[in-house]
Amino acid sequence: xxxxxxxxxxxxxxxxxxxxxxxxxxxxxxxxxxxxxxxxxxxxxxxxxxxxxxxxxxxxxxxxxxxxxxxxxxxxxxxxxxxxxxxxxxxxxxxxxxxxxxxxxxxxxxxxxxxxxxxxxxxxxxxxxxxxxxxx
Numbered sequence: 001x002x003x004x005x006x007x008x009x010x011x012x013x014x015x016x017x018x019x020x021x022x023x024x025x026x027x028x029x030x031x032x033x034x035x036x037x038x039x040x041x042x043x044x045x046x047x048x049x050x051x052x053x054x055x056x057x058x059x060x061x062x063x064x065x066x067x068x069x070x071x072x073x074x075x076x077x078x079x080x081x082x083x084x085x086x087x088x089x090x091x092x093x094x095x096x097x098x099x100x101x102x103x104x105x106x107x108x109x110x111x112x113x114x115x116x117x118x119x120x121x122x123x124x125x126x127x128x129x130x131x132x133x134x135x136x
Contacts, residue, residue, distance in 0.1 A: 008081040011057035016042070017050050021059065024073040031068045057081075 011017055020035055027034075032051065036044040051071055054060040058077040062069045 007057045008059070008078075011053055011059055014050070014053075017054055020047070020050055020054065021073060024060065024071060029070040029072045031070060033068075035071070 012021075016039065019038070023035060023038055024030060032044050032047050035051075036042065036047045039047060051060060051062070055062060058081065059074055060071050061074050062071050064070075
């Protein structure tokens with residue numbers, strides 16, 4: 001199990017490790033050699049190092065089958081590590097999904113719902129009416 005969301009995000013920061021997780025999610029299990037076949041620019045020892053990082057973060061488990069290790073995505077640990085981090089942002093996307101549902105059902109309020117108090121608007125991204133563009 002990941003020690004913290006920092007460990008999770010550090011492990012996920014590398015695109016090769018994200019691709020390894022994608023492959024394990026698609027296949028269920030894989031050996032180092034099977035994973036290495038998908039990365040022609042890397043040697044098996046490089047894949048092993050990535051797998052060690054993923055194991056240390058608690059995202060991947062390994063079981064011995066004969067002389068080989070089978071690697072598997074640990075989806076529960078993944079979800080457990082992300083849950084506290086996502087919970088902080090849940091009020092923002094929960095409100096947005098509720099408004100989207102109301103719009104889809106045609107029961108949305110006539111006027112737009114104001115942004116959450118914690119969210120500040122940025123006037124730089126609002127279009128200006130009648131403003132002349134700077135000449136070159």
